Amino acid sequence: MGSPVPVGEGSPGASVATSTSPGLRAPTRRGTELVMLAFAAGLVTLALILVELNQERSLSLRILYLGLAYLGLFACAHLAVRRWAPYADPAILPCVALLNGLGLVVIHRIDLALEGTVFPDGSTWDPVAFKQVIWTAIGLLLFAATLKFLSDHRTLARFGYTFGLVGLVALMLPGVLPGFIAPEINGAKIWLRIGPLSIQPGEFAKILLMVFFAAFLVSKRDLFTTAGRRFLGMDLPRARDLGPLFAAWGVTVAVMVLQKDLGSSLLFFGIVLVLLYVATERAAWVVLGLGLFTGGAIIAWKLFTHVQQRVANWQDPISRYDLIGGGYQISQSLFGLATGGIGGAGLGAGRPEMIPEANTDFITAVIGEELGFVGFAALLLIYMIFALRGLRSAIAVRDSFGKLLGGGLAFAVCFQVFIVVGGVTKLIPMTGITAPFLSYGGSSLLANYILVALLLRISAAARAPQRAPKPKPQQPAIADQHTVMVERPK
Amino acid sequence: MNTPLRRVGMAMMVMIILLLGNATWVQVINADEWRKNPYNRRVLLDEYARKRGLITVADGTVIADVKETTDRLRYLRTYNNGPVYAPVTGYLSVTYGTSGMERAENDLLNGSDDRLFARRVSALITGRDPVGGNVQLTLDSKVQQVAYDQLTAKGFTGSVVAIKPDTGEILAMVSTPSYDPNRLASHDGTEQQTAWKELTAKGNGNPLINRATQGLYPPGSTYKVVVAAAALADGKTKDSQYTAAGTINLPGTSNAPFPNFNGQPCGGGQTASMELALAKSCNTAFGEMAAQVGKSKLTTQSNKFGFNDSDLQVPLAVETSTLGAIQDEAALYQSGIGQRDVRVTPLQNAMVAATIANGGKRMQPYLVSKVLGPDLKPIDETEPDQVDTAMSTANANVLRDMMIQSELNTGGEGRLSNVQVASKTGTAEHGEKASENKPHAWYIAFAPAQKPEIAIAVIVEDGGDRGLGATGGKVAAPIGRAVMNAYLAGR
Secondary structure, X not given: OOOOOEEOOOEEEEEOOOOOOHHHOOOOOHXXXXXHHHHHHHHHHHHHHHHHHHOOOOOOHHHHHHHHHHHHHHHHHHHHXXXXXXXXXXXXXXXXXXXXXXXXXXXXXXXXHHOOOEOOOOOEOOOOHHHHHHHHHHHHHHHHHHHHHOOOOHHHHHOHXXXXXHHXXXXXXXXXXXXXXXXXXXXXOOOEEEOOXXXXXXXXXXXXXXXXXXXXXXXXXXXXXXXXXEEOOEEEOOHHHHHHHHHHHHHHHHHHHHOOOHHHHHHHHHHHHHHHHHHHOOHHHHHHHHHHHHHHHHHHHHHOHHHHHHHHHHHOOHHHOOOXXXXXXXXXXXXXXXXXXXXXXXXXXXXXXXXXXXXXXXXXXXHHHHHHHHHHHHHHHHHXXXXXXXXXXXXXXXXXXXXXXXXXXXXXXXXXXXXXXXXXXXXXXXXXXXXXXXXXXXXXXXXXXXXXXXXHHHHHHHHOOOOOOXXXXXXXXXHHOOOOOOOOOO | OHHHHHHHHHHHHHHHHHHHHHHHHHHHHOHHHHHOOOOOOHHHHHHHHOEOOOEEOOOOOEEEEEEEOOOOOOEEEEEOOHHHHHHHHOOEEOOOEEOHHHHHOHHHHOOOOHHHHHHHHHHHHHOOOOEOOEEEEOOOHHHHHHHHHHHHHOOOOEEEEEEOOOOOEEEEEEEEOOOOHHHHHOOOHHHHHHHHHHHHOOOOXXXXXXXXXXXXXXXXXXXXHHHHHHHHHOOOOOOOEEEOOOEEEOOOOOOOXXXXXXXXOOOOOOEEEHXXXXXXXXXXXXXXXXXXXXXXXXXXXXXXXXXXOOOOEOOOEOOOOEOOOOOOHHHHHHHHOOOOOOEEOHHHHHHHHHHHHOOOEEEOOEOEEEEEOOOOOEEEEOOOOEEEEOOOHHHHHHHHHHHHHHHHHOOOOOOOOOOOOEEEEEEEOOOOOHHHOOOEEEEEEEEXXXXXXXXXXXXXXXXXXXXXXXXXXXXXXXXXXXXXXXHHHOO
């Protein structure tokens, strides 16, 4: 670690070795990160071995190579962090690596179980684990690129409106484009099909819009607290100050609802609410937001049959077991979780393939079934560590935009986990959303790797030693100074 | 901004805690409700994926085997000589569940029984799949086969139960029409469905019912041995005299005749002895005898033979044999000849014969002689168990002698020439209009009379091939004799 490494914070000349203030020099903890990454790689390899054994496939050196390749991928990511964000939080990347690796193993496990299955429409199961490996590689490339080209997260704030506009367009694109480019899959029209690839622009739009909201709120922050009228014991900002925000918020959530992407609309609604709360420091916004949510939810429930279905499935999945769009999926998820019990069936030894969408929205149920409550709780705690480390970075970073964006990103991950896991375990109605880093799906993975890169960038800014303040010119006490003759202008 | 951020952090932790709490509820506290939900096929499929134990008969012949397969369920249950043993083995079907021994000994066969605990732990450590234990039955393959052949040769619907009197071992348990459990155990879902539809279709004679334990029939005249036992216990002897009238009116009625078979008087005199009445199966005498004994003593005697025991398991669950309400003296007369509301299972009637054969000591009947571990080492053995003393040995011997006379008075084919048999026949009317319905033919017996080694009960429903003219002696007795002969000849 002694080699000169450029430090973030836009000071290309400075390096760890030549840092001006030894007392402020913080450890980078990159070594810790590497050890934890190796640990994650070990766990993932072990998980893969268990799956192969329990599915009664012959073990070969291939697994070792796969494990090493996986370790290699994340070692590259580690090097990228080491080079471009050396002070980044050391726990975040290992958490992501473990989640991503576990996701790959489970996706592979579902592939094995459904191998050779012929569906009623005559198609056969198409293994997807390899595709997800490619997506992971691309995701890590994107991750490294973000770290390289975004040397200071504050740069993003300058393009707030641009990002917002691009985000909105990306979000709406699948909705307005014709069916051959933007097909409707599982009732939601949120995909774009370009050649062999399907992408969900909405996943990226989420991050773009978050940047916009954070930038917007930071720039207008003072106005919220000063100008405006008092209403119900609360200082409301002027409409023209908050107008763009509410417009973008409303449009976003409306688009998602119309695309029948309930999970995303709920997620996004929550994220903006939290950004608003953090920026204004007014709890009243949360109350107002929850009121809006309740109203919106009731209206959506009255208007849309698919919302009514989800609620009914949540209330009593068994009585709707045999209905189309009924409680079969959530029931299977609960059967799996309960049958797994405390210790789980063992990786590869359960029957999670009975759950429809086992490798996407319901992937956490697979882990709950095969690793049991113990594994399920561990999974939730990994997510919590990840999100809390992100939040800690947001608290520690010195600029408002970084705080707001970092807090928003960390909350986004946690809230998304809450929505999907809550749905899978029947805590809340199932809304259909991916589990970050676990679920099969390229767009979600890529977007989340950008999210992680942003969080690491912010955490690097928070943990990097501050540049020593410029030494003030030494001046003698006023009494000791020479008397200066001031000449009158002539 | 840090204060709200910290609060957001709290909210995040609350969300995770809510998820953890809910997961605890679903996976730990309330897990059983979801696990045992009938829609949850995971547990079932897991059981099927384990190597199930074998079911063998007394001589070690395997009647329920397993075969390894390449499909998802991994092991296929196969039944050898399926229809002969189906009433006992039952079936194991992914779609339709289990029945018979497959159900009664399911825990042991699928390896989750506590007696296999040590083996399960070692399987856990060695990483091998848990394997089920094996069940060895008391059935004698030769007796079972003869009983089955006898019933099916003429296409009879009925049942045969044979018991070893001094232990209670069930030597044969047959019910016809039977079925091939292999079809229900098939891993081909369509085959299972087709078989199930066929087997449950109306008019196919309910082959899935094990008549030996589930069929309740009026015992007819075979019940007279129980009435005689009650009378003997009440101080009467084989020479006690009863009416010999060919027909009497039921007490309390003016025009409800209660006739003997064909209305014939019981022997030549005014009265007939108990011995003669039993040998000739006189209804009038036994109606009177039942009335003299009274409802209470008759019930007590019946219970001592095993009636009204709702917990009887062999370990197949057995329907409870009952006397009915017996609300007046007329009902008592009718019950005295095993009509009215008296209902017995073939197994119960075999128990009556076996108890008399065993000197009045009723042994618990059982089908499982041994439980073996997966390695074929015995882990449990059933000990013969006397559950009651139904009669004194002296009275039992008296009743035995009277039953020897009854056998001598019984027609039908296949009499055993070299062995003395004690028996009682029955021709039980049933249904609303008795005269229009073909009677059930009964035969209960044991042999050799002086040192009994086998006791049997045979029922052939609806007169077998003789229709309205059927009697226990003509239809059921030949079957019973052949079964006893098969056992005694094979000793």
